[in-house]
Amino acid sequence: MKRRDILRGSAALAATAGLSAPAVSQGVAANRLLRFAPQSNPGSLDPVWTTAYVTRNHAFLVYDTLYGSDADLAVSPQMAAGHVEEDGGRTVIVTLREGLKFHDGEPVRAQDCVPSITRWWRRDPMGQAAAAATEEVTALDDRRIRFRLKAPYPRLISTLAKPSNGLYIMPERVARTDPFQQITDYTGSGPMRFKRDEWITGQIMVYERFADYRPLATGTPSLTAGPKVMNLDRIEWRILPDAGTAAAALQAGEIDWWEQPQVDIQPLLRRNRNIVVDVQDPIGLVSALRFNTLHPPFDNPAIRRAVIAAVNQQDVVIAINGNDPAGYTTGVGWFTPGTPLANNAGLEAFKSSIAAGRAALQAAGYRGEKVVFLGPTDILAPKAASEVMGDVFRQMGFDTDYQAMDWGTVLQRRSKKEPPTQGGWSALCTSFAGYDFLDPLVHSQVRGHGDQAWFGWPNVPRLEELRTQWLAATDLPTQQRLAAEIQAAALEAAPGIPLGHYKQFTAYRRNLTGVLKGIPVFWNLRKG
Amino acid sequence: MLAYIARRVLATIPVMLIVAFFVFSLLYLAPGDPAAVIAGDQATPQDVERIRASLGLDRPFVVRFGEWLWRIMQGDLGVSIFTNLPVSHMIAQRIEPTTSLMLITITLAILIAVPMGVMAAWKAGSWIDRGVMAFAVFGFSVPVFVTGYLLAYIFALQLEWLPVQGYTPLSQGFWPFLENLILPSIALGSIYIALIARITRATMLEVLAQDYIRTAKAKGLGSRGILFLHALKNAAVPISTVIGIGIALLIGGAVVTESVFAIPGLGRLTVDAILRRDYPVIQGVVLLFSFIYVLVNLGIDLLYTVFDPRIRY
Numbered sequence: 009m010k011r012r013d014i015l016r017g018s019a020a021l022a023a024t025a026g027l028s029a030p031a032v033s034q035g036v037a038a039n040r041l042l043r044f045a046p047q048s049n050p051g052s053l054d055p056v057w058t059t060a061y062v063t064r065n066h067a068f069l070v071y072d073t074l075y076g077s078d079a080d081l082a083v084s085p086q087m088a089a090g091h092v093e094e095d096g097g098r099t100v101i102v103t104l105r106e107g108l109k110f111h112d113g114e115p116v117r118a119q120d121c122v123p124s125i126t127r128w129w130r131r132d133p134m135g136q137a138a139a140a141a142t143e144e145v146t147a148l149d150d151r152r153i154r155f156r157l158k159a160p161y162p163r164l165i166s167t168l169a170k171p172s173n174g175l176y177i178m179p180e181r182v183a184r185t186d187p188f189q190q191i192t193d194y195t196g197s198g199p200m201r202f203k204r205d206e207w208i209t210g211q212i213m214v215y216e217r218f219a220d221y222r223p224l225a226t227g228t229p230s231l232t233a234g235p236k237v238m239n240l241d242r243i244e245w246r247i248l249p250d251a252g253t254a255a256a257a258l259q260a261g262e263i264d265w266w267e268q269p270q271v272d273i274q275p276l277l278r279r280n281r282n283i284v285v286d287v288q289d290p291i292g293l294v295s296a297l298r299f300n301t302l303h304p305p306f307d308n309p310a311i312r313r314a315v316i317a318a319v320n321q322q323d324v325v326i327a328i329n330g331n332d333p334a335g336y337t338t339g340v341g342w343f344t345p346g347t348p349l350a351n352n353a354g355l356e357a358f359k360s361s362i363a364a365g366r367a368a369l370q371a372a373g374y375r376g377e378k379v380v381f382l383g384p385t386d387i388l389a390p391k392a393a394s395e396v397m398g399d400v401f402r403q404m405g406f407d408t409d410y411q412a413m414d415w416g417t418v419l420q421r422r423s424k425k426e427p428p429t430q431g432g433w434s435a436l437c438t439s440f441a442g443y444d445f446l447d448p449l450v451h452s453q454v455r456g457h458g459d460q461a462w463f464g465w466p467n468v469p470r471l472e473e474l475r476t477q478w479l480a481a482t483d484l485p486t487q488q489r490l491a492a493e494i495q496a497a498a499l500e501a502a503p504g505i506p507l508g509h510y511k512q513f514t515a516y517r518r519n520l521t522g523v524l525k526g527i528p529v530f531w532n533l534r535k536g
Numbered sequence: 537m538l539a540y541i542a543r544r545v546l547a548t549i550p551v552m553l554i555v556a557f558f559v560f561s562l563l564y565l566a567p568g569d570p571a572a573v574i575a576g577d578q579a580t581p582q583d584v585e586r587i588r589a590s591l592g593l594d595r596p597f598v599v600r601f602g603e604w605l606w607r608i609m610q611g612d613l614g615v616s617i618f619t620n621l622p623v624s625h626m627i628a629q630r631i632e633p634t635t636s637l638m639l640i641t642i643t644l645a646i647l648i649a650v651p652m653g654v655m656a657a658w659k660a661g662s663w664i665d666r667g668v669m670a671f672a673v674f675g676f677s678v679p680v681f682v683t684g685y686l687l688a689y690i691f692a693l694q695l696e697w698l699p700v701q702g703y704t705p706l707s708q709g710f711w712p713f714l715e716n717l718i719l720p721s722i723a724l725g726s727i728y729i730a731l732i733a734r735i736t737r738a739t740m741l742e743v744l745a746q747d748y749i750r751t752a753k754a755k756g757l758g759s760r761g762i763l764f765l766h767a768l769k770n771a772a773v774p775i776s777t778v779i780g781i782g783i784a785l786l787i788g789g790a791v792v793t794e795s796v797f798a799i800p801g802l803g804r805l806t807v808d809a810i811l812r813r814d815y816p817v818i819q820g821v822v823l824l825f826s827f828i829y830v831l832v833n834l835g836i837d838l839l840y841t842v843f844d845p846r847i848r849y
Contacts, residue, residue, distance in 0.1 A: 051812055058618075190620045
């Protein structure tokens, strides 16, 4: 072969390559295509089977809900046309809007909604409470769902409207799947259809607009309430596990929206005039420390309270979310700041003083028992909080064994009830979505039912008594008073400690408008 | 020769069985619980237990290993705990990006490193030699992710010549395919180029001191003929050994490179699976890597006979 032949061949190859443009995204106008980098790679696509937030975000694209919640957590009908109460509130009948369709073209019927409800409420804590209050849920006909309640349950509709890990309507054949098994059919009822044929796990998830979706005719879009009008034809979720790469991709315009930019990269993005960095969800997250109350030293409430005295919430939230005051709140108790039950009861226990904590620890009779602190290495917020609190423990004088491990190992270790020196644990830090701390019904950290309680297994009967009273309360002032008592009791018994509230930032290209606050949703968005 | 190849291929079966046992045992002993990952932070211990039971993770080691082995022997790698997709499907989706990345990296590395090593040996002690060795030290010393970030910053963000991240299959066009792999291949190949260049140089120095090279020179053979026909062919055996060993290095490096450049390959699949404790996926990928490694070694052994006719099996 001569050199000229090689050159001729190369030219032909290059010409061929130029002609074959990628099939992906072909035929979609640039302003109708959104490329989004989610917080992580969704493992499972079943929002009942797993509670991962990234799967929840996927679910809001693919599935619709009976009711929605706006940014002020006010509830309004979504797939439902409305509901009526009968029999003094012991019967609630929800009627579906007309013309709703699944992605396979079949109509959405009450017979689909009932198994969707019963599958979901076997897994969801708030749903479980509604299930316990319900005698029977049935489809009266294609459009009407009837709840027969054991007693009037005013929280039923707000439960159905739960904005995080909520109730998604699936076809009956899918919804009949055991809630502890994964679904394999992703036929949805929401504004976008999941393109399973283009799904490459760990690289890309594709959604295309569902032409037969019927958004509400009126209202204002807010969180999961109001009309879900899609101005995009195609959404591509690009899985970018490396923060540096995601930042570069956003700057280069290879993606339009990066859900959760890392704190240390945000200044770089803020300097770019084409990028907006903003608080995504005002509800935010609450960082929390949890004690294992089964074993010394934290079987002693006075020792647990000593730690509260030493905690400086600002140190924790700045470590997690940076020092932009828009991104954090301190002086935070056990209820999400800015929501109706947030209060200051018991917060005087926080002295933000290592010396005060050390003195309280000595007074409490600490005898030098080893403290095993589980420190995750691969989940940013719990990692930062753990490092701060591990240092607080050491400064207070605890014999601290800080064990760094990946999150998967933390999750397994925290379920062990053995003593810390025999593979168990003493303390750990994690974060909860603000939605999980709205009220005592769903709140896992202000429970005290021993073996049945969240990891750490505190036995605090007073907390359970107050929760029962709160569940029976129907007016907001009484609920607020009881919430304050619960918080005070929780800080007295100290099964854990609230470490502060933070709001995650999001970053997107400036040509993207209509980004709604709250969990990342894609209706109302426009791309210029 | 054919009998030898057949024996070696058959010998992979017990090797794979031992690998399978070790992989399964290690995962059994390793801490972590996929049920806890699935259940989420709000789940009660009872929920976690139910999920564990539904996944069959509460059964004894022997039962689980036996079932898994039986399925493997039928060619079934199982189903991912999280995605619910067959592991073989997930591997099939990921094998093209990783294979492409590795092939381009190896080709690039050999094309660059072997001439560099030969030239360094030929001009031993000169500035060319010192330059090649300096590059080799640099290539060894700088981690793949640093090289990757630097390349992306210069060629993608500043010059805008190439994309920052992603992968386009070959079926969607040669240039889109190649443009996504240029930077990752250079980043991943830098260590490999350094390794091969050093070994080539060292081996060539040894060969160039042999009597037959002096004879070739005395016969008036040109430098190119001496270097590439006589010396390099005789130096090829250790070089190909290093290339074979380096493939293991490449697999490790691919994990990092795939993360930095968001290439959906087997390396990222492995890391994701490990972090989630997706046991069937981990087991499937590790088995595949072991199999590839055994085959690569077999290929290298066979190449010896090409480079050195005295070697017989």
